[in-house]
Amino acid sequence: MTTIIRGGTVVNADRAFRADVLCYGDKIVAVGENLDAPASARVIDATGQYVMPGGIDTHTHMNLPFMGTVTADDFFTGTAAGLAGGTTTIMDFVIPAPKQNLIEAYQQWREWSAMSAGDYTFHVAITWWDDTVHRDMGILVRDHGVNSFKHFMAYKNAIMADDETLVKSFRRSLELGAIPTVHAENGELVYQLQQDLLKKGLTGPSSHPLSRPPAVEAEAANRAIAIANVLNTPVYIVHVSCAESLDAITRARSNGQRVYGEALAGHLVIDDSVYQSDDLEFAAGHVMSPPFRSKHHQKALWNGLQSGNLHTTATDHCTFCAEQKAAGKDDFTKIPNGCGGVEDRMSVVWDAGVNTGVLTPSEFVRVTSTNAAQIFNIYPRKGVIAVGADADIVVWDPEGTRTISARTQFAKGGFNVFEGRTVKGIPSTTLAAGVVVFHRGELMAVAGAGRHIDRPAFNQGA
Ligand SMILES: NC(=O)NCCC(=O)O
Numbered sequence: 001m002t003t004i005i006r007g008g009t010v011v012n013a014d015r016a017f018r019a020d021v022l023c024y025g026d027k028i029v030a031v032g033e034n035l036d037a038p039a040s041a042r043v044i045d046a047t048g049q050y051v052m053p054g055g056i057d058t059h060t061h062m063n064l065p066f067m068g069t070v071t072a073d074d075f076f077t078g079t080a081a082g083l084a085g086g087t088t089t090i091m092d093f094v095i096p097a098p099k100q101n102l103i104e105a106y107q108q109w110r111e112w113s114a115m116s117a118g119d120y121t122f123h124v125a126i127t128w129w130d131d132t133v134h135r136d137m138g139i140l141v142r143d144h145g146v147n148s149f150k151h152f153m154a155y156k157n158a159i160m161a162d163d164e165t166l167v168k169s170f171r172r173s174l175e176l177g178a179i180p181t182v183h184a185e186n187g188e189l190v191y192q193l194q195q196d197l198l199k200k201g202l203t204g205p206s207s208h209p210l211s212r213p214p215a216v217e218a219e220a221a222n223r224a225i226a227i228a229n230v231l232n233t234p235v236y237i238v239h240v241s242c243a244e245s246l247d248a249i250t251r252a253r254s255n256g257q258r259v260y261g262e263a264l265a266g267h268l269v270i271d272d273s274v275y276q277s278d279d280l281e282f283a284a285g286h287v288m289s290p291p292f293r294s295k296h297h298q299k300a301l302w303n304g305l306q307s308g309n310l311h312t313t314a315t316d317h318c319t320f321c322a323e324q325k326a327a328g329k330d331d332f333t334k335i336p337n338g339c340g341g342v343e344d345r346m347s348v349v350w351d352a353g354v355n356t357g358v359l360t361p362s363e364f365v366r367v368t369s370t371n372a373a374q375i376f377n378i379y380p381r382k383g384v385i386a387v388g389a390d391a392d393i394v395v396w397d398p399e400g401t402r403t404i405s406a407r408t409q410f411a412k413g414g415f416n417v418f419e420g421r422t423v424k425g426i427p428s429t430t431l432a433a434g435v436v437v438f439h440r441g442e443l444m445a446v447a448g449a450g451r452h453i454d455r456p457a458f459n460q461g462a
């Protein structure tokens with residue numbers, strides 16, 4: 001199948017330029033002005049539009065068993081929703097239960113993900129430690145294309161990694177050429193604050209942010225960074241939500257440490273007033289960790305993206321419907337944590353970032369795909385419009401608008417944290433591996449068409 005995208009402005013992280021883009025099979029085979037194409041080629045007119053690398057969402061949870069239930073989106077519905085929004089690759093998480101064999105968990109997630117409509121790859125969580133975990137991390141890196149390991153510093157009595165696990169796993173990651181990543185919240189503090197609130201009878205969703213204040217996140221971010229510093233490993237901090245965590249990253253980077261930070265589309269535009277709503281279903285729908293913060297923190301996150309101290313944008317897409325959220329109607333600690341967004345991230349970041357002048361189109365590409373591809377070692381296969389790269393492309397209509405709503409979204413869960421937000425800047429066409437999968441509102445996602453993307457270790461060839 002040959003496709004030519006004609007007349008658009010190609011936007012890469014380093015520059016923007018007028019060019020046609022020719023795709024053959026799953027690859028980009030030519031980029032240049034006035035390209036020839038076979039008569040049989042499908043032609044996509046990109047006049048007046050941008051042609052950008054498909055988005056990479058570095059943080060999703062499809063089909064996740066979590067807090068006694070399973071997310072509403074599976075790998076088909078979740079990746080299909082991503083394609084509709086211009087995201088062509090997701091980075092999801094294998095999360096072994098404590099004491100569960102890593103390889104067994106990894107194989108389980110690979111089975112679930114076989115129905116993906118878009119490309120996918122996995123971070124693997126280290127939720128416990130013994131010699132088999134040490135061994136299996138090696139097998140995952142050498143034989144299964146894993147180059148990042150995740151550590152939850154929160155979720156006490158469930159998947160929380162203690163300091164021993166952090167230290168041993170960071171050290172092992174370095175040895176293997178993999179990058180450690182952390183969910184930075186002090187799980188013990190969260191637990192104690194939750195108990196205090198419950199004892200006072202403060203059982204509703206408005207207690208959720210009170211149990212997870214910025215200092216709780218900052219303590220864990222600083223601790224993870226300090227451990228990484230002592231062990232001389234890089235570290236990637238997921239869903240940075242507050243100014244204090246960003247300060248920790250900025251300080252470490254200015255001291256020569258290799259620290260990366262991820263911002264969520266939700267944290268960039270939604271503030272903590274949502275937890276004060278009298279509509280408990282609405283408030284519970286916004287319960288995620290870390291929670292939404294005040295506008296002061298939002299501003300800091302945008303500054304972080306602009307200054308280059310935050311590197312990627314993601315969603316932490318982890319959808320639960322109202323019935324699932326209702327498990328915590330009498331106890332906020334039992335509300336399944338998580339919100340959606342994989343379908344909306346690109347438009348939300350464009351609208352709130354590029355349309356406001358905070359980010360240039362090239363900076364947008366940098367934080368929606370290129371940095372992710374580089375940090376997780378799949379560049380230049382992903383994250384750039386160039387000859388030889390995967391033909392994962394979003395044709396972006398900067399004048400197009402969409403009002404985001406759960407009623408019209410492709411994602412499941414029946415709720416959207418961006419509900420009612422009108423965004424200007426939408427995908428008109430998405431190509432995944434050279435196939436048109438979304439065109440002017442019509443989604444043509446195919447279950448099983450997505451591919452697992454192996455990510456080589458960082459020390460290969462050294
Ligand atoms: N973020 C969240 O609330 N749920 C998903 C699990 C996690 O990333 O912490």
Ligand SMILES: [Zn+2]
Pocket residue numbers: 183238239289290
């Ligand atoms: Zn998390």
Ligand SMILES: [Zn+2]
Pocket residue numbers: 059060061316318
């Ligand atoms: Zn997450």
